[in-house]
Amino acid sequence: MTRISVQQFIDKIEEKRSLKEPNRESYKEIYYIICSILNHYITSDWKQTDDQIRSSKVKQVYYISMEFLIGSLLKNNLLNYDLLTTCNDALTELGFDPEKVYKQEHDPGLGNGGLGRLAACFLDSMASLNYPGVGCGIRYRYGLFEQRIINGYQTEFPDDWLQQDYPWEIRKEQEAVIIEYGGKASLYENESGKLSCRYEGTEKVRAVPYDIPIVGFRNQFINALRLWSAEPIQELQQINQNDYYNHLEYERQVEQISGYLYPDDSSIAGKKLRLKQQYFLVSASLRQILNEYRQYHSSGYHLLYEKVVIQINDTHPSLAIPELMRILMDEEQYSWNDAWHIVTNLFAYTNHTIMSEALETWPVSMIKEIVPRLYMIIEEMNERFCQSIFYNYPDLRKEIPKLAIIADDQVHMARLAIIASFRINGVAKLHTEILKTKEMRTFHQIFPAKFQNKTNGISHRRWLLMTNPKLAKFISSMISPIWIDQPYELNQLLRYTKDKGILEELAAIKLANKQELAHYIHKNTGIMVDDHSIFDVQIKRLHEYKRQLLNVFHIIYLYKRVQENPQLNLMPRTFIFAAKAAPSYHLAKEIIKLIHTVADIVNNDPNIKDKIKVVFLENYNVSLAEKIIPAADVSEQISTASKEASGTGNMKMMMNGALTIGTLDGANIEMENLVGKHNMFIFGLRSEDVYQHYQSGNYRANEIFQTDQRIRFILNQLHDGLFHHSSFKDIYFQLLQTNDPYFILKDFDSYVEAQHLIDFTYRDQLKWQSKCLINIAHSGKFSSDRTINEYASAIWNIKQLN
Known part of the structure; x- marks a missing residue:
């Protein structure tokens, strides 16, 4: 395709329709105009591709x-035609905010x-x-x-x-x-x-x-x-x-x-x-x-x-x-x-x-x-x-x-x-x-x-080049844009894992992305979050085996610790959830209610001094994931070992410089093989342990309930009314009467230990950013180009x- 200048792009827009003053209607209008311009190129190339396939x-x-x-698709198609920057500049010159134009697409x-x-x-x-x-x-x-x-x-x-x-x-x-x-x-x-x-x-x-x-x-x-x-x-x-x-x-x-x-x-x-x-x-x-x-x-x-x-x-x-x-x-x-x-x-x-x-x-x-x-x-x-x-x-x-x-x-x-x-x-x-x-x-x-x-694998062009342009530009400045066509070349970044200047710039990019997400969170939920806190992210379908419940239990445990000791030296943490539960999946919907109940208590407790914030972003979809993933510090991949076939959210957040806390399940194992056990936070039962418990029938959730004071406190809160708020008896009985089929109670202690290590590691930002860069460097293996x-x-x- 012939490259066109910003002025030529402006001319094409003005050919389509005379522009009005920027308002909601004209943003929708400009969206369709840009799509029409792009479709002109697509139609021609599509026919050429069809002809080539048929003739050969x-x-x-x-x-x-x-x-x-x-x-x-608009932003993605502009990127693939190498017109994204041109379009952004043209829209800006015409007085339009490009992101508002792209938001017009459902x-x-x-x-x-x-x-x-x-x-x-x-x-x-x-x-x-x-x-x-x-x-x-x-x-x-x-x-x-x-x-x-x-x-x-x-x-x-x-x-x-x-x-x-x-x-x-x-x-x-x-x-x-x-x-x-x-x-x-x-x-x-x-x-x-x-x-x-x-x-x-x-x-x-x-x-x-x-x-x-x-x-x-x-x-x-x-x-x-x-x-x-x-x-x-x-x-x-x-x-x-x-x-x-x-x-x-x-x-x-x-x-x-x-x-x-x-x-x-x-x-x-x-x-x-x-x-x-x-x-x-x-x-x-x-x-x-x-x-x-x-x-x-x-x-x-x-x-x-x-x-x-x-x-x-x-x-x-x-x-x-x-x-x-x-x-x-x-x-x-x-x-x-x-x-x-x-x-x-x-x-x-x-x-x-x-x-x-x-x-x-x-x-x-x-x-x-x-x-x-x-x-x-x-x-x-x-x-x-x-x-x-x-x-x-x-x-x-x-x-x-x-x-x-x-x-x-x-x-x-x-x-x-x-x-x-x-x-x-x-x-x-x-x-x-x-x-x-x-x-x-x-x-x-x-x-x-x-x-x-x-x-x-995942499309590294969409999930890094398009979704995280600041990081993508930074990577290209270090190793050239070769990684865009050959994602394995990201491993050249390993040369810079001890470079203080590089790591500080990497941290600045992450902070800028976190500031953007913090603004979005405040605008959409009214919750003010500390953009210097650890952004701990779990975004995926709500299901028992994915264990959002384990994450919530850890939040309740942390909250209790801070309540008991307001001076506790805890790194500020923002827990971010997004998930849909199937309409007929009662327990999954109860877990969503539990997350909101915990958030309501924690976020409104002045004694916590903003050390913990809990955010649930509604209506999870691709566009929301594109906002969250570049800002994630911690990627929660905590499914019961042997239950998650692969996962791809783990790959997206790894590629954007988040560190994974996870079980040795699905593709987490291959991630650990690449980056090394010191650059992830692995916890919990292995798949062979899970199968052994299933076969022997020797697991007793009630024994953990009786012997672990933390678990007993959390479950009693669910049964008796969480801090005198809502009761979650269904979750309580699901864990104890069905013997905790996804080993949430069994893995809780190991999970808490891994979270302690995250808190400790994050305090040394150069060390943390070095681990992030190592993860990014190895993420090319998980490009869908390799899979295809x-x-x-x-x-x-x-x-x-x-």
């Missing part, structure tokens, strides 16, 4: 995921947590590395929910992110496809003597694609994120008057399919809707994939896997496997064996959970009702697989109920994905080892060559386009 007929990856947490409600953000980082790296790839997802009308805190309680409101025009999407009406649900499927012998399937009474839905450009970094390479929207196959005005109300109900049901990200599945209706969403995504995506393949390859689908690879992100898209079998057999007249050969060379599966109880299953009756033909195919897959185990692995016959796709009247989606995929990967070394040796041990015994590890290159070479077998 190279193999492509299709990354199917229920979530793509892409965040706002985060797309297309994802919730790490799974969706990982998918977004992967798309970024694919485009930036010139790999041809397409993301396939759903265009949710509403995101998970907009979280507001009312009297300390999480309250959910609709996340109406499409209320205003979304400038990055292009509707592709001409590429819509028809999806069919339910009805009756029956097999019969056709004229050729082959089995065919007859469908009766199905419900038809129109899947309309919207494409969002995924812009590569300074390479004019554009991939697509294709999102499917569910629409009725007929407009209301075309309907006979007698069918008017039936059609209204049909329209309502259809619109729900792409209506909400993760509808509440605590009801049967909610479960059915989720299953419909999953089938909708995979059926529409496969139609697109096959249609695109057929345009350039007229010899049938026998060699489909030589030009296409499909990566399913967790088990949610697993129905793509029987759906492709259905298409190949019922519509293309392939035999079972030929179709199975294609399918088993086409799909690769990423597992994202270690916890067996979290592996996705569906009731047989529900699969039969919503996708009856797919159930017949799954049943046949199951029968053939179980027979193969019975005859080929006689020693494993007793294991068949634990391996079968259909067992206990449930369809086990992870088993389906493992059996039919040519590769299965975990997302951190520990996670993959646990899959191979524990949770999926028998499958690994049968299919040892299928299992691989691909440790997660590994997928491309070891799983996908795709090549970069020049």
Whole structure:
């Protein structure tokens, strides 16, 4: 792309529309104008990329995921076109605050947590590395929910992110496809003597694609994120008057399919809707994939896997496997064996959970009702697989109920994905080892060559270059901008870990970022925080295994110590939380209320003298993470060992110069291997300890309650009313009556010791900043560029386009 000057950029803005005096309306107007200018370049480069991919007929990856947490795109796209500084200068010259312009963009409600953000980082790296790839997802009308805190309680409101025009999407009406649900499927012998399937009474839905450009970094390479929207196959005005109300109900049901990200599945209706969403995504995506393949390859689908690879992100898209079998057999007249050969060379599966109880299953009756033909195919897959185990692995016959796709009247989606995929990967070394040796041990015994590890990564361009420009500029001044294209080059920073001037400047950058966050906190919560205090950050989905509760217990413990000794020599600490709890997850919502209750007590106690502050920032999303992460001093990665598959928040904060307090879980282990145990704060049980306790049953939470005065005080406060405020009996009983399943009480003492060490270490700022620089220097390993290159070479077998 031709570089343009600030004046040329101003001219382009003024060509679009005459500007008004800066006010709210004109900020929205200028936002759309900037998007329009950028879309002019994107459209041209997108077509050029498409033409290059089609003419070269190279193999492509299709990354199917229920979530793509892409965040706002204007600033990111400007950065990738090397126009961010130019645009900032042009806006400033015109009297606009650039950040106010960028704030006009609502985060797309297309994802919730790490799974969706990982998918977004992967798309970024694919485009930036010139790999041809397409993301396939759903265009949710509403995101998970907009979280507001009312009297300390999480309250959910609709996340109406499409209320205003979304400038990055292009509707592709001409590429819509028809999806069919339910009805009756029956097999019969056709004229050729082959089995065919007859469908009766199905419900038809129109899947309309919207494409969002995924812009590569300074390479004019554009991939697509294709999102499917569910629409009725007929407009209301075309309907006979007698069918008017039936059609209204049909329209309502259809619109729900792409209506909400993760509808509440605590009801049967909610479960059915989720299953419909999953089938909708995979059926529409496969139609697109096959249609695109057929345009350039007229010899049938026998060699489909030589030009296409499909990566399913967790088990949610697993129905793509029987759906492709259905298409190949019922519509293309392939035999079972030929179709199975294609399918088993086409799909690769990423597992994202270690916890067996979290592996996705569906009731047989529900699969039969919503996708009856797919159930017949799954049943046949199951029968053939179980027979193969019975005859080929006689020693494993007793294991068949634990391996079968259909067992206990449930369809086990992870088993389906493992059996039919040519590769299965975990997302951190520990996670993959646990899959191979524990949770999926028998499958690994049968299919040892299928299992691989691909440790997660993050887009270093978004999470450092864009999100933390002060630090990025400082790094480039030391080692040149080479790290932007080659993130491993960040290790050149190791030369400066003893340089006092460098470390002092690093500290000044962190302080400036903390001052910005402190201003944001005061503006949005009214809480004044000390920007020289330790910013201790835990930002992630609210779940028991992520142990926000352990963090809160430490805060209560610290508060009690300061109460008892107001002169206690404690480094001032600001504890920052951000998290959403699933609407039906009662205990997680209770923990949010507990955080706010503790904050209300601590923040308003004049005797504490601002040594401790507790802040909860509502409605956690990508844009909020971009404000918090550059300011973090301490990164809380404290999940129960063996429960967190990888984590990516740990990588983002490491890359921005925060020090990790964490268990040896997920990617924390690989971080420690790189930076050394003295540059992190590791505590708690190891994964082998956790498994030993589970197997032996020798852990007794009540014994800790009886013997540790700190624990007894904290839990009694929960039971009797926290400092004469709210009672949290549900949390109390969850810990003691269910024997503390996530070992919060067991790890508390070790956690407190690690926090003491943080307090002590932070007092020597040169030592602290040296550790921070060591972490930044090693963070290049966790770039998603590295992860995508590994997928491309070891799983996908795709090549970069020049």
